Amino acid sequence: MGADSPDLGSQALSKVVEIGLASQLDASEEIAVDLRTNPGNFIQGKLDSVEISGKGLVVKQDLRLETIHITTDEVAIDPLRAVFGNIELTHPTDAEAQIVLTEADINRAFSCNYIRSKLQGLKLEMDGNPVTVDVRSASLDLPGENKFVIAAAFVLREQNEIKKFSATAIPQVHENGNQISLEILAAEGQGLTLKLVMVIFEQMTALLDLRNFDIPGIALKLHRIEAQVGKLVIHAKTQITQLPTL
Known part of the structure; x- marks a missing residue:
């Protein structure tokens, strides 16, 4: 067995x-964890590294x-304790994380009951x-060049009128490291006000x-975001205080 073999x-x-990680998710397609160490380091209480990879993980808010x-x-x-x-x-x-969200998955989440109620x-x-x-209705298009294009249809209750708008924006890292903020580049539509666009x-x-992605013991802080064609790539830093176990 080679030195790099687990x-x-x-x-x-x-x-x-x-x-343990799978037990804390609503669903998952693939999960792989690789704890690297050797008997000498293990006895001293050291893991050389930990690598966690997942595909199709469903977290909060669907x-x-x-x-x-x-x-x-x-x-x-x-x-x-590790022996048991x-x-x-x-x-x-400290750790680094990369999360990829597809345009289709984001739009599916926008249609879930939790977001619709908001x-x-x-x-x-x-x-x-x-x-x-x-x-x-609301939908997100990711055309690339680090841009969001959001389209929405809404009803004014008092007038019982349906109106539509669309807006193009650039995502930015919010100062608290948890959220994404958007700088609006252009907007058009019926009954449009800046306040309405901002609220939506x-x-x-x-x-x-990013707090929606937190797993107990693993809290993410947004570092960089890339809006690519059809997908959103989130780069985050994290401090791990515990690894998920049953």
Whole structure:
């Protein structure tokens, strides 16, 4: 067995984390965990690295992740607890993560009951008059060049009128590292007000709050975002305080 090959103990611990991670998700297509160490380092309470990969993971608000990939450097653990399958970190470790969301999965999440409920009964002002807005539909197009194109149809309750708008925006990292904010480049449509566009945008981007992707012990902080053709690539940094186990 080569120096870089995992031993049976590492494989067993990796499987424990895989099962623990799967138990904390609504659904998953593939999960792979690779804990790398050797007997000498393990006795000293050290894992050389941890790599977590997943495909088709469904997390909060019915949001599906096309892929997620998390990598760490050396991890300090309690070796005695680990022998019994309880991988307890003795101090936090830094890691990097990359999450890919497809345009189709984002739009599916926009149509879920949770997000739809957030887009009903919006109290706004148009032409100096208070109005109540119900968003009938909203969709996101990712044409590339780091742009979002959002289209929505909404009803003005008081007038019982259906109106539509679309807007192009550039995603930016919010200062708190959890959320994405949008800089509007252009907008057009019927009954359009900037406040209406911003309210709808805020509710839609709330879905992409990284706290929706948190797994117990693994909290993500947004570092960089790329809006590519048909997909959103999120680069994040994280501090891991525990690895998922049953």
